[in-house]
Amino acid sequence: MAALAREHLPAPAAEDFLAMLRPALRLVHAGEGDPVIAQLGGLPTLPINSWPVWDGHGTLSHVLSFDCAPVTELLPELGIPHDGRLAFFYFDGAYDDYQSTVGTWDPSTSPGFRVLHLHPENSTRAHITDAATPVPPGLTPFAPIAPIALTAIRTLTWPSDETPMTQAVWMKHGLVKEGSARPSEPVRALYDALWKLPGAGYNTHQIGGHPCPQQGPVEMEVEQLRRGLGGEPFAWDDPELQSAASTWQLLLQLASDDDANMMWGDVGQLYYLVSDVERPGEALFTWQCG
Secondary structure, three states, X not given: OHHHHHHHOOHHHXXXXXXXXXXXXXXXXXXXXXXXXXXXXXXXXXXOOOOOEEOOOEEOEEEEEEEHHHHHHHOHHHOOOOOOEEEEEEOOOHHHOOOOOOOOOOHHHHHHEEEEEEOHHHOOOOOOOOXXXXXXXXXXXXXXXXXXXXXXXXXXXXXXXXXXXXXXXXXXXXXXXOOOOOEOHHHHHHHHHHOOOOOOOOOOEEEOOOOOOOOOOHHHHHHHHHHHHOOOOOOOOOHHHHHHHOOOEEEEEEEOEHHHOEOOOOOOEEEEEEOOOOOHHHOEEEEEOO
């Protein structure tokens, strides 16, 4: 990755680009003997009466869970709490025959996603048992026969070439097309080479690192949601907004997965991001598809 950056970019720009790289855990289906890091689909283990519901719409689906301790050991740079377990939920629309869509453009749909940080301090009982929570009536879980075990591969990720963070680097080094803010040919050549690396590209389950967008920068979308929830104005070209968007950290990226019967739009991805990694239960959400 360093060699590619130095091959395609001027030396100062290459060093600035390399400084933006973030480690991540790429999650893949576990084979026999692989350490299991996360559970894809299936039934979570929850405190009593805590399965998330979107009032007036229906029950959210459990998409993935992982214990914090092994993740913090493999990816200490992420900085999430060491204790507890994170369970991720999303209202995909199947419950109400796709009448409801969760989107950052409409803050009133934010009850359609949830991240639960499960540990004694915020549970309704002193501990959580190992028994799976029964599926709520009317909900068909993902991977209904058995959850899919995921193992982790530590990797390096790079930011999208259109994020506020990378745009600032391209502008600083004159790597934009004349008369526009679009990256120049050296940048495009770098990213073309990066996408050819093993494990690069879309359709990747991932903890931490940089998100891999299918459309525009996901950091901008969750900042749009944050401002909408607070009743603040939003404009895509607002410099303050672009600066704020750079503070968001990817917590989980979840790809479409045929084996789990997960399809987010047209082979899309779900993204959960946090502004404070020590408070994962306050994550915001967006999704994109090609």
